Amino acid sequence: MFKRELKVNLKNFIIWTGILLILFAAVFLMYPSLISSGQMDELDDMMEMFPPELLKSFNMDISGISTPFGWIKTEGFVFVLLITGVYSSILGSNILLKEESDKTIEYLNCVPVTRKQIVADKVLVSVIYIVAMVLILGVFNCVLLSGDDDFDKKQFWLLSITPIFSSLTLFSISLLISTFTHKTKKVFGVSLGLVFVSYFLNTISELSDKVEFLKYLSAFSLADIRNVITDRRINPVMILVTAVLFTIFTVIAVIHYDRKELV
Amino acid sequence: MENEIIIDIRNLTKYYGDILGVKDLSLQLKRGEIFGFIGPNGAGKSTTIRAVMNLINKTEGQILIDGKEFLRDDTEIKRIIGYLPSEVNLYDDLTVKGMLDYHESFYRKFDSVEKTAKKDIHARRKELVEVLQLDENKKIEDLSLGNLKKVGIILALMHQPELLILDEPTSGLDPIMQNVFYDLLLEEKKRGTTIFYSTHILSEVSKICDRVGIIRKGKLIKVEDVDSLSDKSLTFVTVKSDQADEIAAELGLKIISKEDKVVKFANNISDDELIKKIAKYRIDKILIEEATLEDMFLHYYTEED
Numbered sequence: 308m309f310k311r312e313l314k315v316n317l318k319n320f321i322i323w324t325g326i327l328l329i330l331f332a333a334v335f336l337m338y339p340s341l342i343s344s345g346q347m348d349e350l351d352d353m354m355e356m357f358p359p360e361l362l363k364s365f366n367m368d369i370s371g372i373s374t375p376f377g378w379i380k381t382e383g384f385v386f387v388l389l390i391t392g393v394y395s396s397i398l399g400s401n402i403l404l405k406e407e408s409d410k411t412i413e414y415l416n417c418v419p420v421t422r423k424q425i426v427a428d429k430v431l432v433s434v435i436y437i438v439a440m441v442l443i444l445g446v447f448n449c450v451l452l453s454g455d456d457d458f459d460k461k462q463f464w465l466l467s468i469t470p471i472f473s474s475l476t477l478f479s480i481s482l483l484i485s486t487f488t489h490k491t492k493k494v495f496g497v498s499l500g501l502v503f504v505s506y507f508l509n510t511i512s513e514l515s516d517k518v519e520f521l522k523y524l525s526a527f528s529l530a531d532i533r534n535v536i537t538d539r540r541i542n543p544v545m546i547l548v549t550a551v552l553f554t555i556f557t558v559i560a561v562i563h564y565d566r567k568e569l570v
Numbered sequence: 571m572e573n574e575i576i577i578d579i580r581n582l583t584k585y586y587g588d589i590l591g592v593k594d595l596s597l598q599l600k601r602g603e604i605f606g607f608i609g610p611n612g613a614g615k616s617t618t619i620r621a622v623m624n625l626i627n628k629t630e631g632q633i634l635i636d637g638k639e640f641l642r643d644d645t646e647i648k649r650i651i652g653y654l655p656s657e658v659n660l661y662d663d664l665t666v667k668g669m670l671d672y673h674e675s676f677y678r679k680f681d682s683v684e685k686t687a688k689k690d691i692h693a694r695r696k697e698l699v700e701v702l703q704l705d706e707n708k709k710i711e712d713l714s715l716g717n718l719k720k721v722g723i724i725l726a727l728m729h730q731p732e733l734l735i736l737d738e739p740t741s742g743l744d745p746i747m748q749n750v751f752y753d754l755l756l757e758e759k760k761r762g763t764t765i766f767y768s769t770h771i772l773s774e775v776s777k778i779c780d781r782v783g784i785i786r787k788g789k790l791i792k793v794e795d796v797d798s799l800s801d802k803s804l805t806f807v808t809v810k811s812d813q814a815d816e817i818a819a820e821l822g823l824k825i826i827s828k829e830d831k832v833v834k835f836a837n838n839i840s841d842d843e844l845i846k847k848i849a850k851y852r853i854d855k856i857l858i859e860e861a862t863l864e865d866m867f868l869h870y871y872t873e874e875d
Contacts, residue, residue: 308675308676311672315663409659409661409662410657410659411659411660411661412625413625413655413659414655414659414660414725416623416624416625416642417623417648417651417653418648418673418676418677419645419646419648419649419676419677420645420648420676421642421643421645422642422643423643565642565643566627568625568626568627569625569626570620570625570626
């Protein structure tokens with residue numbers, strides 16, 4: 308079952324990872340010409356004219372965009388977070404529910420395997436693909452950025468693995484939601500909404516101290532990019548919170564799926 | 571020691587919200603028998619089977635397999651069951667071979683704990699593929715309804731289960747394949763397999779079943795040996811007489827049809843008693859027909875509560 312799950316989900320994994328790699332390859336190809344034209348410094352100067360709150364939401368207050376590594380730390384990671392988040396959320400909402408929408412669950416239910424085993428195999432495959440996506444992108448970017456003057460390898464790798472925290476949390480929430488319905492379309496919309504609302508709350512929370520509490524409602528705050536950039540370390544609390552949330556949501560999903568009517 | 575009763579359904583009740591699926595259904599299947607579970611569409615056959623297979627939650631009741639309550643994660647019990655749903659849905663991306671290989675993989679771990687010397691699952695699979703004339707290289711998504719059903723049959727039989735649960739198994743099979751399938755079931759019966767056979771095709775029941783349970787509006791209304799059911803004294807009596815209404819009133823039997831001077835009713839009193847009772851009336855014509863098995867079922871289906 309585990310091998311089959313790996314195979315079934317491979318195609319989507321390749322497509323989503325491909326999108327990320329193409330996006331980053333395109334930006335890196337563009338950068339040398341932008342830098343040589345001397346426009347980047349002007350751009351950095353121009354950025355200073357923007358309100359600090361806006362710059363903060365793209366981390367531009369703590370990093371410039373005049374180098375590819377600078378771009379990764381600012382806009383680049385917004386894309387990584389969003390794309391890995393969307394992929395994880397779709398995976399979470401689909402991986403169990405697909406058996407029901409395709410009605411293959413009637414078959415899977417009658418073979419000698421427990422429902423817990425079904426969920427465990429599917430979760431394990433999802434975690435492998437989510438982590439693999441983040442790592443493959445990390446290696447790809449590392450190779451392309453290694454010639455960059457301001458490239459800080461340690462900071463880069465710490466930064467690169469942070470999407471794992473937000474993505475695993477989004478995956479487990481979507482997985483849990485999927486155990487409450489039989490319709491893929493319904494949970495698909497909710498999961499995508501979850502990603503964008505989560506991102507929105509995270510962005511808003513950085514704009515003012517008054518609404519800072521909103522970050523506690525956002526999975527993206529677990530990625531904690533700002534602190535990774537400034538402190539060059541991952542806050543262990545974020546790892547712990549991710550582990551706790553992932554475990555809680557997955558365990559509730561297992562318990563609920565165990566009692567679910569499957570047809 | 572093996573239990574004589576392999577399936578013991580105790581007071582099964584299932585409601586879908588306010589809608590009744592089955593009500594207080596109790597049923598026992600004896601080891602080695604073919605039990606026909608018959609009823610019209612929507613009577614509760616599939617609900618009962620889905621409750622047995624733990625696909626749906628029971629509102630009330632208990633289901634024991636081989637003397638042990640069948641809980642949804644009991645893989646030891648799942649291992650001895652072969653299940654064929656009414657609608658076979660399999661993985662479209664796989665070929666027939668891939669699907670059968672996948673199925674085999676779930677049973678491999680039990681090989682070492684087999685108590686009796688059983689034929690290798692793979693060898694049985696080969697036999698079934700040959701008997702049912704299936705092309706293993708075809709993709710599941712390209713299969714016709716009949717061929718998909720054949721794959722479903724192989725999946726239900728290849729691990730040589732002790733209990734087969736079949737929900738309308740012949741739908742989609744051509745008449746030749748239906749006969750091949752009946753032969754396979756009789757072969758399974760010889761092997762000692764118990765078969766729970768849900769259908770609405772009456773002729774199948776008389777052909778292969780030992781006992782039959784009739785379900786109607788979610789309630790089990792009759793469980794009987796197929797032989798004794800056909801021997802029952804139900805007859806259909808058609809009388810042509812100017813006094814047809816009076817005859818019908820005197821007998822107080824269930825009228826099947828009534829047209830002008832001709833009345834047809836279902837009769838369960840003996841021919842001798844019947845003739846004595848209606849002898850005082852003037853009768854133009856009388857026809858007494860023996861009820862077929864099919865008539866018997868229709869009689870139960872249409873009977874008022």
